Amino acid sequence: MRELFPLLLQGTLVTIGIAACSTVPAVVMAFVATAAKLAPWAPLRWLGNAYVEIFRGTSLLVQLFWFFFVLPLPPFRIEMTPFTVAIVGLGLHYGAYGSEILRGALRSVPGAQFEAALALNLSPLTRMRRIILPQAMINALPPATNLMIELLKGTSLVSLITLSDLTFRARQLDEATFKTAQIFALTLVIYFVLAQILVALMRHFERRVSHGINQRAVR
Template sequence: MGDLNELLPLLLKGAGLTIGIAACAIVLAIALAGIATLLRAAPWRPVRWIANAYVEVFRGTSLLVQLFWFFFVLPLPPLHIELTPFTVAVVGLGLHYGAYGSEILRGALHSVPGGQYEAALALNMSARTRLLRVVLPQAMINALPPGMNLMIELIKGTSLVSLITLSDLTFRARQLDEATFKTAEIFALTLIIYFLIAQVLVLLMRRVERRVSHGILQGGAR
C-alpha cells in the first residue's frame, strides 16, 4: 500500500468515477443552459420569470448546499424523493453550472452585431433560419472560450461529491491518506490527475473551436 505503484491504480479508479460524473454533468449543463436561454427570451412573462428564477437561485447559492439539499432533504417528508448519489452529483452539478452556462449563452447571443439581424431580415429569412444560420454560429464562437472555462470549473467542482458518499478521486485520495499517511505523495498525484483531465478537455474544446471557426469562415467565403 505504501508503494506509489499501488497508490496510483486506486487513484485512477476514483478518477474514472470523476470523469463519468463530469461527462454526464457537462451534457446536462449544456442542455439546461440552452433551454434556460431560450425560455428567458420567450414572449411570455411567467416563462421568463421561471427561467430567470432558476438561473438566479442556482448561481446565487452554494453548490455544496445544493448537493446536500438533493441528497439529504429530498428524501424527507413530504417529498420522499430518493436519488442515488451518482444521480444527485450529476443533477446538482448540471443544474448549478447550467445556470452559469445560460448567462454565457445570453451574453454570446447579445454580442452578435445588430447589423447581422437586420441583414437577415432584409433577406426575408424566417426566425428559425436567422437563429440557426446567422446568429447561433457567430454566438458559438464567442461562447466557446468561457464555456470551456466553465467546464473546467465543473470538473473541479466534482471534488465536492466525495461528501455525499461517492468514491471519486478526492474521496480515494482522502482514504489513502488516512491509511498510509503519505499525504504529500497522494495529493500531489491527485493534483496531477485533475490537471491532466482538465488538459484533455481543453484540447477537445480547442479542436471544437477550430472546427466551428473554420466552418463559419468557409460559409462566409461562399
C-alpha cells in the same frame, strides 16, 4: 506511487464519468434557460431568471446536500442515487452559469445580422440556427471552456455524498497510509492533466467551428 496510482485511477474514472454525464444536462439547461430569458412572455422570463439566480447565487455543496438529504424527506419523497444526485446537481448548477455565457454570446452578435436575416424573410428558427447561433458559438466557446474546467473541479464535492471519485479515493488512501503529501500531490497532478486534456479538446472544437463558419462566409 506504483501502489497508490491504480487506486487513484479508479477514482479518476468515476470523476471523468461524472463530469461527462453532468455536462449534458448543463448544456441543455443553458439553452433552455437562455430561451426562457429571451422569450416574449413574462412568465417564461421570470422562470428563467429565477432558475439562474437561485442556482448561481447558492452554494453547489448545499445544493448537492439538498438533493441528497432533503428531497427524500416528506413532503418531497424523491429518492435518487448518489450518482444521479451528482449529475443533476452539477448539471443544474453549471447550466445556470452557462445560460449567462450563452446569453452574452447572443447579445454580442451585431444587430446588422438580425436585420439582414429579417430582410431575407427567414423564420425565427432558421434565423437562429443558420445565422445567429453559429456566430454566437465562437464567442461562447472560450468562456465555456473555463466553465467546463470549473465543472471538472466541482466534481470533487461529490465525495461528500459518498461517491468514490478521485477526491474520495485520495482521502481514503490518506487515512489508510498517512502519505498525505504523496497522495494529494498525485491527486493535484491528475486534476491538472484532466483539465489540460479538456482544454485541448475544446480548443480543437473551437478551431473546427471557426473554420466551418469561415468556409460558409467565403461561399
